Amino acid sequence: MIIVMNRQTQEEKINKVINRLSELELECHISKGKNKIVIGVIGENKRHALEGLEALPYVEQIVPISKPFKLVSREFKEDDTQIAFGGKSSHVVKDSSLSGPVVGGNNFSLMAGPCAIENKENTLEIAQQVKQTGAQFLRGGAFKPRxxxxxxQGLGADGLKIMWEASQKTGLKIITEVMDPRQIELVSDYAHVLQIGARNMQNFELLKEAGNSNHPVLLKRGMSxxxxxWLMAAEYILSKGNYKVMLCERGIRTFETATRNTLDLSAVALVKQLSHLPVIVDPSHGTGKWKLVPSMSKAALAAGADGLIIEVHSTPETALSDGSQSLTPANLEKLTNQLTELAPHFDKSFTIGSKTEEHI
Amino acid sequence: MIIVMNRQTQEEKINKVINRLSELELECHISKGKNKIVIGVIGENKRHALEGLEALPYVEQIVPISKPFKLVSREFKEDDTQIAFGGKSSHVVKDSSLSGPVVGGNNFSLMAGPCAIENKENTLEIAQQVKQTGAQFLRGGAFKPRxxxxxxQGLGADGLKIMWEASQKTGLKIITEVMDPRQIELVSDYAHVLQIGARNMQNFELLKEAGNSNHPVLLKRGMSxxxxxWLMAAEYILSKGNYKVMLCERGIRTFETATRNTLDLSAVALVKQLSHLPVIVDPSHGTGKWKLVPSMSKAALAAGADGLIIEVHSTPETALSDGSQSLTPANLEKLTNQLTELAPHFDKSFTIGSKTEEHI
Amino acid sequence: MIIVMNRQTQEEKINKVINRLSELELECHISKGKNKIVIGVIGENKRHALEGLEALPYVEQIVPISKPFKLVSREFKEDDTQIAFGGKSSHVVKDSSLSGPVVGGNNFSLMAGPCAIENKENTLEIAQQVKQTGAQFLRGGAFKPRxxxxxxQGLGADGLKIMWEASQKTGLKIITEVMDPRQIELVSDYAHVLQIGARNMQNFELLKEAGNSNHPVLLKRGMSxxxxxWLMAAEYILSKGNYKVMLCERGIRTFETATRNTLDLSAVALVKQLSHLPVIVDPSHGTGKWKLVPSMSKAALAAGADGLIIEVHSTPETALSDGSQSLTPANLEKLTNQLTELAPHFDKSFTIGSKTEEHI
Amino acid sequence: MIIVMNRQTQEEKINKVINRLSELELECHISKGKNKIVIGVIGENKRHALEGLEALPYVEQIVPISKPFKLVSREFKEDDTQIAFGGKSSHVVKDSSLSGPVVGGNNFSLMAGPCAIENKENTLEIAQQVKQTGAQFLRGGAFKPRxxxxxxQGLGADGLKIMWEASQKTGLKIITEVMDPRQIELVSDYAHVLQIGARNMQNFELLKEAGNSNHPVLLKRGMSxxxxxWLMAAEYILSKGNYKVMLCERGIRTFETATRNTLDLSAVALVKQLSHLPVIVDPSHGTGKWKLVPSMSKAALAAGADGLIIEVHSTPETALSDGSQSLTPANLEKLTNQLTELAPHFDKSFTIGSKTEEHI
Structure with a gap:
């Protein structure tokens, strides 16, 4: 951390700052330039204890130097985190003797399904369809943020039971949103992955409870x-002991209104450098237009993503929500064929594994 | 709602859309222009049931015409909502025989205090100070979103008790943040107003529980x-039966980094036209710089705000959070003197009422 | 300027950076922390020569410490710049024996008129009206950015002549936009102030030519x-020798679509601290809605602005552009009456001076 | 265009609007819903003449239905525009007997070179290097917007002459920025493509002059x-008769500061649907970090781009500008090898054609 003061600052005021640093057991180096005095603070990162110093009229600026995230960083863990789903349980990969899908590393994963679970018949139909096109996970909302x-507002517990039945019939793993700490236990009974939505990315109580859970978490990036x-929100989960976190880029809010959001693929490339966690891209919410989903899915693969989460509906025009951004199963199939062909060029394997994997 | 299609669309496709509208019991008018066919949909606002139609390749655009909010709108209730705090209870004002502070209408209210409750001594000191400068509410965080x-992370329940004691000693009403539905009961025991922070503006489960509560709610606008x-988030609370909602503009996130946020005062002026709810402005978070707080406080009054929520700390440079945006009590006093003088020019009365009000 | 490197960086690489600094005749201090090495660079601000160093894989970050603007800063000139318009000429105020309007200092100025000059009759009518309500400047577009x-696209030279005639008849000073360096000479023949629009804020060739001119310049802030x-764009003009610059905040582009732009009044308060130049606010473009113009005008005064530029049209519903954000003369009069009353509370004098000032 | 009024509006006010439409020779359909009256306007798009109607207090909203762009749209011209550079001239492709590079259609083009032209030696060296890696165009700034x-500020005319010499020696076509209408003639003497930068995207006088020129234009998207x-800015050029326009996505300004801009690849996919013009992506400015350039280049190809414009410098750490976002020639070569392999999967051919093409 660097503290910047005006060159004209009186000695006693400079000393006031230095004394405050001593109280916090922080060492410092002082360097006097032509116009500015710069105090470099050495030691543990006590950024938050120091920021109050900016209230002093003679302190011009406080500049943080270190990154505030630790456990999620590549510096902490160099290798890609891989999350393995074998049978009903999941764990961070240490060896490779696994039967279920693995997210991260050289795997390219597909999560697909309707925006909201609407009824049993329709859900089972879509589940079969996305299974056939190579999805390993069934996405769908039981608790819907509207x-x-x-x-x-979603079918709630009934929706969870429908998803569970779909999982039993197809072998697909279930990913669904949890909006309230009180829902975690129930959702964990039926789902393999807890999704934390964009609107809850800084719902810190929810993050802490997800950190206390043993379930993998998909953490969507907040709209702004x-x-x-985003990485600090993931840090909340890891700091509670749950390392099974997947990040999800789903578009940010900008001035542009021609697309629902602006899908930030450079964030994917950058996060893959900064962190060891897998990054999944959601081109459906990212663009809001199904016609853009195929191109942006391929672009996500090229940008370094570890997988996709895509909205699929058999009759999008009657969907209870987000129909305008849902692919039909036929369009999804066309896309997965292209992804299968492309993935090896990016050191990824996208196995339409569902076709061969045995059901649980 | 207006559905736009290309002029070349075949008759059978147009009929498909019209049939869907009939199924939903919606009437429509068709108007064929030179390049476009426009279908005007009449009847109840079923915006969400219809948006799936955009998935049809021959539907170009769906344009909503009505505003989606109802209970919060001026059309629903023409007069300003006023929330009265008499004794320990609060209610929406119907008559004027009240002893405590009233928010809304011609009143200009001041909520002040530290960002976080740090300890008892310091809190009581600040409470006395802000009381003397005209504040009617003590703000302070016990549960802190960091x-x-x-x-x-805040002192939690201990922080609430300290605030309660400060309220007992000064007569100030307490406003503090609630971050989790499970905290509402506890916080309600000690605070007069439940604050929902910017990061939780679309934490819908929290909004619903706040709607089920009988406590006034201050709803901050989300960063983006x-x-x-924002008005729809308030609608969640009103739709559950709690009409005691104050809106709070606290700055939005933009590309500008010279200020912490961009305080959106035109939103204040616009919301006062659209809604009957009181609007409070937070110039501390809005700018992130204490030197800008006095000007922006006066500008908020001029823009039509019903009050201010301001961070105050006796020694900002040692504050555990947000010191750089906190006013000293001396600076607050200077500001309230100016506000007292200015308020009548905006048909507001800013009574430094605390000096005369009897303690509870 | 601070250069940050990883603590593990080899000595030879650190030396490579230091040698580059020596080549540029810059001194430096090295400070080695626990995780980072920080090199503080002392001497002239050669920010741009150094930024290439970020290309070195072992340089993590380069942090500028000094502000890049000089001539526009309060550090360079402590007193408010005041621009006096006496007779046909204008100059930076040094003494107070002036007959025409002065912008800056304790003066609150009003510039009003139609968005575009449409025809002579209509322009003369509006000019008379705004003159009566206290405006000192007639605004209006002859060259329109559409x-x-x-x-x-505007009436061009014919529009300029109409404005000139209106000036002759009313004594109002003329402010109008110049979009191209080749227009400066012509516009200078008819207008007292050259306006550079938001879209041209970084049209550097235009800035340089405006700097070579002797005319006062109103420099609008770019949309993003x-x-x-913004201050650096003003620096372009001052660095060529023209110190008669007024800044104009006219709203920035954000995600919010309920208003045309987001009027950034905290920028006004901040710029008044950073710079000695006058700041004018444009609430018409800032909000895009005439119903918000009166509140935001008063809020601008409260935020520290030195004046307003407002769109006025006698029949806004038939205006050739921007009718929806134009005030009628009657609404303008109501507003100026309030401003006259409020201005002294902000140490400003808003004299409806036009009523007494003799025509030129 | 749709005009929305409140259901309670009096008949005479509705008639006032209808009369205004008649004056403008526009037909209309009136449809009265439960809460709103909607007037659908049929006929030529006179959007701008009508927008003043929003100033009427009883008009709530005016909703445009048609897209405002014409010549740039796919509806106007279904096939991809291809721009052929044969010998010294360029034209919109009509037949395929061409010897030089072609931009658009199934071609994937590479424009590469330094941010600024610094000196002859260095420029010729980089030109040879980028030529060898497959570039067909040499980019470089002679007039620099800083x-x-x-x-x-760039070498100006001297920089142009250096680029010309590089073109003579390598056969590369030259693309360079023009910032002022007065520079067009000079730049056209030395360059094959006129680049209009992000800051000048709405410099309408420059657009008009570029439209009067016979040179191909690369039009960068403005920051916000x-x-x-963006398409309307291109429309300015086409409407003057110059159809040889390439669009360039170079990142938009958002709240995110970890990257210099946010590269908006969904805009690329969308613009390819809306328009027939070629779209080039600039991942250097788009991200500001050379480490992200390779991933984002591949993602751009996947998103549907017709080519890339990339900053390359032989010693980025000493570059006079933008070193931190420049690739070394070695990194560029690695990237072009990957692009060659990937392009056919996206129906594009990326021929490292320079190796076989004869010099002019």
Whole structure:
């Protein structure tokens, strides 16, 4: 951390700052330039204890130097985190004797399904369809975050049971959103992955409870979250002991209205450098337009993503939510054929593994 | 709602859309222009049931016409909502025989205090100071949303007790943040107003529980929430039966980094036209710089705000959080003197009422 | 300037950086922390020569410490710049024996008029009206920047002549936009202030020519320009010798679509601290809605602005551009009456001076 | 265009609007819903003449239905525009008997070179290097738009002559920025493509002059330009008769600061649907970090781009500008090898044609 003061600052004021640093047991180096005095602070990162110093009228600026995230960083763990789903349990990969899907490393994963679970018949139909096109995970909302209190809010527990049945019939792993710490236990009974949505990325109580859980977590980036804030949200989960975190880029909010959000693929490339965690891309929410989903899916693979989460609906025009961004199963199949062909060029393997994998 | 299609669309496809509208019991008018066919949909607002139609390749665009919010709108309730705090209870004002502070209408309210409750001594000291400068509410965080899991997370229940004691000693009403539905009961025992922070503006489970509560709620605008989304979040609370909602503009996230956020005062002016709810402005988070707080406080009054929530600390340079944006009590006093003088020019009364009000 | 490297960096690589600094005749201090090596660079600000160092794989970050602007800063000139318009000429105020309007200092100025000059009759009528309500400047576009090539592009030279005639008849000073270096000479013949629009804030060739001119310049902030970039654009003009620059905040582009732009009044308060130049606020473009113009005008005064530039049209519903954000003369009058009353509370004098000032 | 009014609006006010439409010779359909009256306007797009109607207090909203761009749209011209560079001239492709490079259609083009032209020796060296890696165009700035007036402003005419010499020696076509209408003639003497930078995207006088020129134009998207505004800027050029326009996505400005800009690849996919013009991606400015350039280049190809413009420097750490985002020739070569392999999967051919093409 660097503290910048004006060159004209009186000695006693400089000493006031230095004394405060001593109280916090921090060493410092002082360097006097032509216009500025710069104090370099050495020692543990006590960024938050120091930021109050900016209230002093003679302190111009405090500049953090170290990155605030630790456990999620490549510096902490150099190898890619891989999360293995064998049978009902999941764990961070240490050896390779696994039967279920693995997310991260050289694997390219597909999570697909409807925005919201609407009814059993329709869900089982879509599950079969996405299974056939190579998906390993069935996505679908039982608890739905909706802008309006008057919109369909999801089927809740009934929706979870429908997803579970779909999993039993197809072998697909279930990923679904959890919006409240009180839902974690129930959702964990039926789902393999807990999804934390963009609107809850900084719902810190939810992050802490997800950290206390043993379930893998897919953490979506907040609509206006910086990459640093996103990684710090993941740090909340890891710091509680749960290392099975997948990050999900789903578009950020910008001035552009022609697309629902602006899918930030450079964030994917950058996060893969900064962190060892897998990164999944959601081109459906990222663009809001199904016609853009195929191109952006391929672009995500090229940018370094570890997988995709895609909205699929057999009759998008009657979907209870997000129909305009859902692919039909036929369009999904066309896309997965292309991904299978492309993946090896990016050192990824996208196995339409479901066709051969035995059901649980 | 307006559905736009290309002029060349075949009759059978147009009929498919019209049939879907009939199924939903919606009437429509068709108007064929030179390049476009426009279908105007009449009847209840079923925006969400219809948006799936955009998935049809021959539908170009769906344009909503009505505003989605109802209970929060001026059309629903023309008069300003006023929330009265008499004794320990609060209610939406119907008559004027009240002894405690009132928020909304012609009142200009001041909520002040430290970012985080740090300890009893310091809190009581600040409470006395802000009381003397005209504040009616003591703000302070017991449960703190922090970007980093390694930062000070607040004193929790102990912090609430300290605030309660400060309220007993000064007569100030307490406003503090609630981050989790499970905290509402505890916080309600000690605080007069439940604050929902920017990061939780779309934590819908929290909004619903706040709606089930009988406590007034201060709902901060999310960092990247549109005005419409903000009003819809308030609609969640009102739709559960709790009409005691104050909105709080606290700056939005933009590309500008010279200020912590961009305080959006035009949103204040616009929301006062669209809604009957009181609007409070937070110039501390809005700018992140204490030197800008006085000007922006006065600008907020001029823009039509019903009050301010300001961070105050007796020694900002040692504050455990947000010191750089906290006013000293002396600076607050200077500001309140100016506000007292200015308020009548904006049809507001800013009574340094605490000096005369009897303690509870 | 601070150069940050990883603690593990080899000595020879550190030396490579130090040698580069020596070549540029820059001294440096090295400080080795636990995780990072920090090199503080002392001497002239050669930020741009150094930024290439970030290309070295072992340099993590380069952090600028000094502000890049000089002539526009309060450090360079402590007193407010005041620009006096006496007779046909204008100059930076040194004494107070002036007959015409002065912008900056304790003066609050009003510039008003139609978005575009449409015809002579209409312009003369509006000019008389705004004159009566206290405006000192007539604004109006002769050369119009329009998003579409098919929209009305302005009357060009004919528009300038109409404005000149209006000035002759009313004594109002003329402010109008210049979009191209080749227009400066012509516009200078008819206008007292050259306006550089938001879209041209970083049209550097235009800035340089405006710097070579002797005319006062109103420099609008770009739609997505940071405060630093805005001040640097002004620095271009001052660095060529023209110190008669007024800054104009006119709203920035954000995700919010309920208002045309987001009027950034905290930028006004901050720029008044950083710079000695006058700041004018444009609430018409800033909000895009005439109903918000009165509140935001008063808020601008409260935030520290030195004046307003407001769109006025006698029949906004038939205006050739921007009708939806134009005030009627009656609404303008109501507003100026309030401003006259409020201005002294902010140490400003808003004299409806036009009523007493003799015509030229 | 749709005009929305409140259901309670009096008949005479509705008639006022209808009369205005008649005056403009526009037909309309009126449809009265439960809460709103909607007037659908039929006929030529007179959007700008109508927008003033929003100033009427009883008009709530005006919603445009048609897209404002014409000549740039796929509806106007279904086939991809291809621009052929044969010998010294360029033209829009009509037959295939061409010897030089072609941009658009199934071609994937590479434009590479230094940010700024610094000196002859260095430029010729880089030109040879990028030629060998498959580039067909040499990019480089002679006139440089710099945020600070104190930064290196480019070599001007001398820089152009150096680029010309590089072209003579390598056969590379030259692309360089033009910042002022007065530079067009000079730049056209030395360059094959006129680049209009992000800061000048709405410098309408420059667009008009570029439209009057016979030279191909690369039009960069403005930092905060919507897709619609970007296409309308291109429309300016086409409407003057110059159809040889390439669009260039170079990142937009958002709240994210970890990357210099946010590269908006979904805009590429969308623009390829809306328009027939070729789209080039600039991953150097788009990310500001050379380490992200290779991934984002491949992602751009996957998103549907027609080519790349990349900054290359032989010693980025000493570059006079933008060193931190420049690739070394070795890294560029690695990238082009991958692109050659990938291009056919996206129906593109990336021929390292320079190796076989004869020099002019």
């Amino acid at each position: 802008t309006s209190p008057y919109s369909f 979250a910086t990459i640093e804030e | 970007t980093s899991p390694y930062s000070f 929430a549109t005005i419409e989304e | 998003t579409s090539p098919y929209s009305f 320009a940071t405060i630093e970039e | 945020t600070s007036p104190y930064s290196f 330009a919507t897709i619609e505004e």
